[in-house]
Amino acid sequence: MRKYWHSPNKVLFLITCGLVVFGVIMIYNASAIMAERRFGDSTLFLKKQLLWAIMGLFVMIAVSKIDYNLWQKLSPFLLIISFFLLLAVLIVGKEIGGARRWLKLWVFTFQPSEFAKIAMIIYFARSLDKKRAKLKDFKIGVLPHLIILGIFFGLILIEPDFGGAIILASVGLIMFFMGGVKLLHLSYLGLLMLPCTFIFIIMRDYRIRRILGFLNPWADPQRKGYHIIQSLTAFGSGGIFGRGLGNSQQKLFNLPAPHTDFIFPIIGEEWGLVGTLTIVFIFIVFAWQGRKISLKAPNLFGSLLAAGITFLITFQAILNIAVVTGCLPTKGLALPFLSFGGSSLMFSLIGAGILLNISRQAKC
DSSP: OGGGOOOOOHHHHHHHHHHHHHHHHHHHHHHHHHHHHHHSOTTHHHHHHHHHHHHHHHHHHHHHTSOTHHHHHHHHHHHHHHHHHHHHHHHHOEEETTEEEEEEETTEEEOHHHHHHHHHHHHHHHHHHHTGGGTTSIIIIIHHHHHHHHHHHHHHHHTTOHHHHHHHHHHHHHHHHHHTOOHHHHHHHHHHHHHHHHHHHHTSHHHHHHHHHHHOGGGSTTTTTHHHHHHHHHHHHHTTTOSOTTOOSTTTTTSSSTTTTTHHHHHHHHHHHHHHHHHHHHHHHHHHHHHHHHHHOSSHHHHHHHHHHHHHHHHHHHHHHHHHTTSSOOOOOOOTTTSSOHHHHHHHHHHHHHHHHHHHHHTO
Protein backbone atom coordinates (compact mmCIF):
# COMPACT_ATOMS: atom_id res chain seq x y z
CA MET A 1 0.00 0.00 0.00
CA ARG A 2 2.95 2.32 0.63
CA LYS A 3 3.56 2.86 -3.10
CA TYR A 4 0.25 4.75 -3.28
CA TRP A 5 1.20 7.20 -0.54
CA HIS A 6 1.57 10.86 -1.40
CA SER A 7 3.39 13.76 0.23
CA PRO A 8 1.97 14.67 3.66
CA ASN A 9 -0.19 17.74 4.15
CA LYS A 10 2.43 20.50 3.94
CA VAL A 11 0.24 23.18 5.53
CA LEU A 12 -0.41 21.03 8.61
CA PHE A 13 3.27 20.12 8.87
CA LEU A 14 4.50 23.71 8.58
CA ILE A 15 2.03 25.27 11.02
CA THR A 16 2.70 22.51 13.57
CA CYS A 17 6.47 23.05 13.35
CA GLY A 18 5.95 26.82 13.45
CA LEU A 19 3.83 26.64 16.60
CA VAL A 20 6.41 24.41 18.32
CA VAL A 21 9.32 26.72 17.47
CA PHE A 22 7.39 29.82 18.52
CA GLY A 23 6.33 28.03 21.71
CA VAL A 24 9.94 27.28 22.66
CA ILE A 25 10.87 30.93 22.12
CA MET A 26 7.94 32.21 24.19
CA ILE A 27 8.53 29.69 26.99
CA TYR A 28 12.11 30.90 27.41
CA ASN A 29 10.99 34.50 27.17
CA ALA A 30 8.23 34.02 29.78
CA SER A 31 10.22 31.87 32.22
CA ALA A 32 13.83 33.09 32.15
CA ILE A 33 13.63 35.63 34.99
CA MET A 34 11.47 33.40 37.17
CA ALA A 35 13.73 30.39 36.56
CA GLU A 36 16.83 32.43 37.43
CA ARG A 37 15.25 33.70 40.65
CA ARG A 38 13.88 30.35 41.83
CA PHE A 39 16.32 27.80 40.42
CA GLY A 40 19.45 29.77 39.58
CA ASP A 41 19.23 28.81 35.89
CA SER A 42 17.44 31.11 33.46
CA THR A 43 17.49 28.46 30.73
CA LEU A 44 16.00 25.65 32.85
CA PHE A 45 12.58 25.54 31.17
CA LEU A 46 14.08 26.33 27.77
CA LYS A 47 16.37 23.29 27.92
CA LYS A 48 13.55 20.99 29.04
CA GLN A 49 11.09 22.18 26.41
CA LEU A 50 13.71 22.23 23.67
CA LEU A 51 14.59 18.61 24.43
CA TRP A 52 10.91 17.60 24.29
CA ALA A 53 10.40 19.64 21.11
CA ILE A 54 13.33 18.00 19.29
CA MET A 55 12.27 14.52 20.36
CA GLY A 56 8.63 15.26 19.61
CA LEU A 57 9.31 16.54 16.09
CA PHE A 58 11.41 13.46 15.30
CA VAL A 59 8.62 11.25 16.68
CA MET A 60 6.02 13.16 14.65
CA ILE A 61 8.01 12.56 11.45
CA ALA A 62 8.47 8.88 12.34
CA VAL A 63 4.77 8.42 13.11
CA SER A 64 3.85 10.16 9.84
CA LYS A 65 5.64 7.31 8.04
CA ILE A 66 3.76 4.55 9.91
CA ASP A 67 0.58 3.30 8.24
CA TYR A 68 -2.22 4.60 10.45
CA ASN A 69 -4.11 1.31 10.01
CA LEU A 70 -1.51 -0.30 12.27
CA TRP A 71 -2.95 1.68 15.20
CA GLN A 72 -6.23 -0.12 14.62
CA LYS A 73 -4.58 -3.44 15.51
CA LEU A 74 -2.72 -1.95 18.50
CA SER A 75 -5.69 -0.01 19.91
CA PRO A 76 -6.80 -2.60 22.56
CA PHE A 77 -3.24 -2.83 23.91
CA LEU A 78 -2.83 0.95 23.98
CA LEU A 79 -6.10 1.26 25.89
CA ILE A 80 -5.06 -1.37 28.44
CA ILE A 81 -1.64 0.24 28.91
CA SER A 82 -3.21 3.67 29.44
CA PHE A 83 -5.65 2.17 31.97
CA PHE A 84 -2.84 0.75 34.10
CA LEU A 85 -0.82 3.95 33.80
CA LEU A 86 -3.80 5.93 35.10
CA LEU A 87 -4.06 3.50 38.01
CA ALA A 88 -0.32 3.75 38.65
CA VAL A 89 -0.39 7.54 38.81
CA LEU A 90 -3.01 7.37 41.58
CA ILE A 91 -0.81 5.02 43.61
CA VAL A 92 2.79 6.12 43.02
CA GLY A 93 2.33 9.33 41.05
CA LYS A 94 4.13 12.58 41.77
CA GLU A 95 1.94 15.11 43.55
CA ILE A 96 2.20 18.75 42.48
CA GLY A 97 -0.14 21.45 43.76
CA GLY A 98 -2.48 18.96 45.40
CA ALA A 99 -2.95 16.91 42.21
CA ARG A 100 -1.45 13.51 41.48
CA ARG A 101 -1.17 13.54 37.69
CA TRP A 102 2.46 12.72 36.92
CA LEU A 103 4.68 9.63 36.85
CA LYS A 104 8.42 10.01 37.27
CA LEU A 105 10.28 8.02 34.59
CA TRP A 106 14.01 8.39 35.02
CA VAL A 107 14.71 12.08 34.31
CA PHE A 108 11.32 12.66 32.67
CA THR A 109 7.97 13.46 34.23
CA PHE A 110 5.13 11.85 32.31
CA GLN A 111 1.39 12.63 32.42
CA PRO A 112 -0.61 9.43 31.68
CA SER A 113 -3.84 11.32 30.96
CA GLU A 114 -2.27 12.75 27.79
CA PHE A 115 -1.52 9.23 26.58
CA ALA A 116 -5.03 8.10 27.58
CA LYS A 117 -6.65 10.74 25.35
CA ILE A 118 -4.83 9.49 22.25
CA ALA A 119 -5.37 5.83 23.19
CA MET A 120 -9.09 6.46 23.69
CA ILE A 121 -9.43 8.18 20.31
CA ILE A 122 -7.68 5.31 18.51
CA TYR A 123 -9.80 2.70 20.30
CA PHE A 124 -13.08 4.54 19.69
CA ALA A 125 -12.22 4.99 15.99
CA ARG A 126 -11.62 1.24 15.68
CA SER A 127 -14.65 0.18 17.70
CA LEU A 128 -17.10 2.62 16.08
CA ASP A 129 -15.86 1.51 12.68
CA LYS A 130 -16.41 -2.18 13.51
CA LYS A 131 -19.85 -1.56 15.03
CA ARG A 132 -21.03 0.92 12.41
CA ALA A 133 -24.08 -1.25 11.57
CA LYS A 134 -25.13 -1.44 15.24
CA LEU A 135 -24.58 2.14 16.36
CA LYS A 136 -28.32 2.88 16.27
CA ASP A 137 -28.79 0.23 18.97
CA PHE A 138 -27.97 1.93 22.30
CA LYS A 139 -27.16 -1.27 24.23
CA ILE A 140 -24.81 -2.69 21.61
CA GLY A 141 -23.43 0.36 19.83
CA VAL A 142 -23.26 3.02 22.54
CA LEU A 143 -23.37 1.56 26.05
CA PRO A 144 -20.07 -0.43 25.86
CA HIS A 145 -18.26 2.72 24.74
CA LEU A 146 -19.92 4.73 27.51
CA ILE A 147 -18.71 2.26 30.14
CA ILE A 148 -15.12 2.51 28.93
CA LEU A 149 -15.38 6.29 28.67
CA GLY A 150 -16.84 6.47 32.18
CA ILE A 151 -13.98 4.40 33.65
CA PHE A 152 -11.31 6.61 32.12
CA PHE A 153 -13.27 9.76 32.97
CA GLY A 154 -13.42 8.65 36.61
CA LEU A 155 -9.71 7.79 36.82
CA ILE A 156 -8.70 11.20 35.46
CA LEU A 157 -11.23 12.98 37.67
CA ILE A 158 -9.82 11.32 40.80
CA GLU A 159 -6.32 12.74 40.17
CA PRO A 160 -8.02 15.36 40.22
CA ASP A 161 -8.00 16.72 36.67
CA PHE A 162 -11.49 18.03 36.00
CA GLY A 163 -10.47 19.80 32.79
CA GLY A 164 -8.80 16.69 31.40
CA ALA A 165 -11.83 14.58 32.23
CA ILE A 166 -14.18 17.04 30.51
CA ILE A 167 -11.97 17.08 27.41
CA LEU A 168 -11.98 13.27 27.29
CA ALA A 169 -15.78 13.15 27.59
CA SER A 170 -16.21 15.83 24.92
CA VAL A 171 -13.94 13.96 22.50
CA GLY A 172 -15.99 10.82 23.12
CA LEU A 173 -19.26 12.61 22.30
CA ILE A 174 -17.82 14.12 19.12
CA MET A 175 -16.64 10.71 17.96
CA PHE A 176 -20.10 9.27 18.70
CA PHE A 177 -21.56 11.98 16.48
CA MET A 178 -19.01 11.41 13.70
CA GLY A 179 -19.53 7.65 13.92
CA GLY A 180 -23.27 7.91 13.33
CA VAL A 181 -24.80 7.45 16.78
CA LYS A 182 -28.45 8.57 16.94
CA LEU A 183 -28.89 12.27 17.69
CA LEU A 184 -31.56 11.33 20.24
CA HIS A 185 -29.04 9.24 22.16
CA LEU A 186 -26.46 12.05 21.95
CA SER A 187 -28.97 14.57 23.26
CA TYR A 188 -29.68 12.33 26.25
CA LEU A 189 -25.95 12.04 26.93
CA GLY A 190 -25.52 15.81 26.63
CA LEU A 191 -28.37 16.44 29.08
CA LEU A 192 -26.90 13.87 31.47
CA MET A 193 -23.57 15.71 31.46
CA LEU A 194 -25.14 18.92 32.80
CA PRO A 195 -26.20 17.67 36.28
CA CYS A 196 -23.08 15.49 36.48
CA THR A 197 -20.87 18.52 35.80
CA PHE A 198 -22.73 20.50 38.48
CA ILE A 199 -22.23 17.69 41.02
CA PHE A 200 -18.52 17.38 40.22
CA ILE A 201 -18.10 21.14 40.67
CA ILE A 202 -19.75 21.33 44.10
CA MET A 203 -17.77 18.30 45.30
CA ARG A 204 -14.64 20.48 45.60
CA ASP A 205 -14.49 23.86 47.33
CA TYR A 206 -11.77 25.19 45.06
CA ARG A 207 -13.97 24.61 42.02
CA ILE A 208 -16.75 26.67 43.60
CA ARG A 209 -14.22 29.43 44.35
CA ARG A 210 -13.13 29.40 40.71
CA ILE A 211 -16.73 29.78 39.56
CA LEU A 212 -17.26 32.69 41.95
CA GLY A 213 -13.99 34.27 40.80
CA PHE A 214 -15.10 33.90 37.20
CA LEU A 215 -18.49 35.54 37.86
CA ASN A 216 -16.98 38.53 39.67
CA PRO A 217 -13.16 38.56 39.78
CA TRP A 218 -13.08 42.09 41.20
CA ALA A 219 -14.91 40.98 44.37
CA ASP A 220 -11.71 39.25 45.50
CA PRO A 221 -8.87 40.55 43.31
CA GLN A 222 -6.08 39.07 45.46
CA ARG A 223 -7.38 35.50 45.56
CA LYS A 224 -10.37 34.21 43.54
CA GLY A 225 -10.04 36.78 40.78
CA TYR A 226 -6.27 37.15 40.79
CA HIS A 227 -5.42 34.95 37.79
CA ILE A 228 -7.99 36.38 35.42
CA ILE A 229 -7.36 40.01 36.45
CA GLN A 230 -3.62 39.63 35.81
CA SER A 231 -4.35 37.86 32.54
CA LEU A 232 -6.66 40.61 31.32
CA THR A 233 -4.11 43.21 32.42
CA ALA A 234 -1.56 41.53 30.15
CA PHE A 235 -3.91 41.63 27.16
CA GLY A 236 -4.88 45.24 27.87
CA SER A 237 -1.32 46.50 28.17
CA GLY A 238 -0.38 44.78 24.91
CA GLY A 239 -2.78 46.87 22.85
CA ILE A 240 -2.93 46.34 19.12
CA PHE A 241 0.73 45.66 18.32
CA GLY A 242 2.16 44.71 21.73
CA ARG A 243 5.09 45.88 23.83
CA GLY A 244 7.59 43.86 21.82
CA LEU A 245 9.31 40.52 22.41
CA GLY A 246 10.82 40.33 25.89
CA ASN A 247 9.03 43.43 27.22
CA SER A 248 6.18 41.80 29.16
CA GLN A 249 5.67 43.18 32.66
CA GLN A 250 3.13 40.56 33.76
CA LYS A 251 5.65 37.72 33.49
CA LEU A 252 7.66 39.41 36.26
CA PHE A 253 5.98 37.47 39.10
CA ASN A 254 2.55 39.04 38.50
CA LEU A 255 0.89 36.43 36.29
CA PRO A 256 1.09 32.88 37.72
CA ALA A 257 2.30 30.16 35.33
CA PRO A 258 3.24 32.57 32.50
CA HIS A 259 5.10 29.79 30.64
CA THR A 260 2.41 27.12 31.04
CA ASP A 261 -1.35 27.69 31.26
CA PHE A 262 -1.12 31.49 30.86
CA ILE A 263 1.36 31.78 28.02
CA PHE A 264 -1.32 33.21 25.71
CA PRO A 265 -1.65 36.46 27.74
CA ILE A 266 2.13 36.91 27.53
CA ILE A 267 1.81 36.55 23.75
CA GLY A 268 -0.96 39.14 23.90
CA GLU A 269 1.13 41.55 25.94
CA GLU A 270 4.24 41.28 23.78
CA TRP A 271 2.68 40.75 20.34
CA GLY A 272 -0.62 42.55 20.88
CA LEU A 273 -4.00 41.83 19.35
CA VAL A 274 -2.29 41.13 16.04
CA GLY A 275 -0.23 38.35 17.61
CA THR A 276 -3.12 36.70 19.44
CA LEU A 277 -5.39 36.80 16.37
CA THR A 278 -2.57 35.24 14.34
CA ILE A 279 -2.35 32.34 16.80
CA VAL A 280 -6.14 31.91 16.70
CA PHE A 281 -6.05 31.95 12.90
CA ILE A 282 -3.31 29.29 12.85
CA PHE A 283 -5.40 26.98 15.03
CA ILE A 284 -8.38 27.58 12.72
CA VAL A 285 -6.19 26.54 9.78
CA PHE A 286 -5.08 23.47 11.75
CA ALA A 287 -8.72 22.55 12.38
CA TRP A 288 -9.61 23.11 8.72
CA GLN A 289 -6.76 20.92 7.49
CA GLY A 290 -7.70 18.23 10.02
CA ARG A 291 -11.30 18.37 8.81
CA LYS A 292 -10.16 18.02 5.20
CA ILE A 293 -8.01 15.02 6.10
CA SER A 294 -10.93 13.43 7.96
CA LEU A 295 -13.31 13.88 5.02
CA LYS A 296 -10.84 12.45 2.49
CA ALA A 297 -9.55 9.55 4.62
CA PRO A 298 -9.50 6.19 2.78
CA ASN A 299 -11.77 4.47 5.34
CA LEU A 300 -14.08 5.18 8.27
CA PHE A 301 -11.39 4.31 10.82
CA GLY A 302 -9.09 6.94 9.34
CA SER A 303 -11.89 9.48 9.15
CA LEU A 304 -12.86 9.01 12.81
CA LEU A 305 -9.23 8.97 13.91
CA ALA A 306 -8.47 12.24 12.12
CA ALA A 307 -11.64 13.87 13.44
CA GLY A 308 -10.91 12.81 17.03
CA ILE A 309 -7.31 14.05 17.00
CA THR A 310 -8.22 17.32 15.29
CA PHE A 311 -10.99 17.98 17.80
CA LEU A 312 -8.75 17.08 20.76
CA ILE A 313 -6.06 19.59 19.82
CA THR A 314 -8.31 22.44 18.69
CA PHE A 315 -10.78 22.00 21.57
CA GLN A 316 -7.94 22.24 24.10
CA ALA A 317 -6.77 25.41 22.36
CA ILE A 318 -10.29 26.87 22.49
CA LEU A 319 -10.64 26.06 26.19
CA ASN A 320 -7.25 27.52 27.09
CA ILE A 321 -7.93 30.75 25.19
CA ALA A 322 -11.44 30.97 26.66
CA VAL A 323 -10.06 30.58 30.20
CA VAL A 324 -7.29 33.20 29.93
CA THR A 325 -9.64 35.72 28.29
CA GLY A 326 -12.22 35.36 31.07
CA CYS A 327 -14.83 33.49 29.02
CA LEU A 328 -14.60 30.39 31.23
CA PRO A 329 -13.62 29.78 34.88
CA THR A 330 -9.92 29.36 35.57
CA LYS A 331 -8.67 25.84 34.90
CA GLY A 332 -5.19 24.49 34.36
CA LEU A 333 -5.12 23.60 30.66
CA ALA A 334 -2.13 23.71 28.34
CA LEU A 335 -2.24 25.55 25.02
CA PRO A 336 -1.25 22.84 22.51
CA PHE A 337 2.26 23.15 21.03
CA LEU A 338 2.86 26.45 22.90
CA SER A 339 2.63 25.83 26.66
CA PHE A 340 5.49 24.34 28.65
CA GLY A 341 4.95 20.63 29.27
CA GLY A 342 6.62 17.58 27.77
CA SER A 343 3.68 15.17 27.86
CA SER A 344 1.25 17.61 26.26
CA LEU A 345 3.73 18.53 23.53
CA MET A 346 4.80 14.96 22.79
CA PHE A 347 1.30 13.53 22.43
CA SER A 348 0.07 16.54 20.48
CA LEU A 349 2.92 15.91 18.04
CA ILE A 350 2.13 12.20 17.92
CA GLY A 351 -1.44 13.15 17.05
CA ALA A 352 -0.16 15.49 14.34
CA GLY A 353 2.04 12.68 13.01
CA ILE A 354 -0.98 10.37 12.70
CA LEU A 355 -2.88 13.13 10.87
CA LEU A 356 0.04 13.55 8.48
CA ASN A 357 0.06 9.82 7.69
CA ILE A 358 -3.67 9.81 6.99
CA SER A 359 -3.11 12.80 4.70
CA ARG A 360 -0.43 10.82 2.84
CA GLN A 361 -3.03 8.19 1.97
CA ALA A 362 -5.86 10.67 1.46
CA LYS A 363 -3.87 12.95 -0.89
CA CYS A 364 -4.71 16.20 0.91
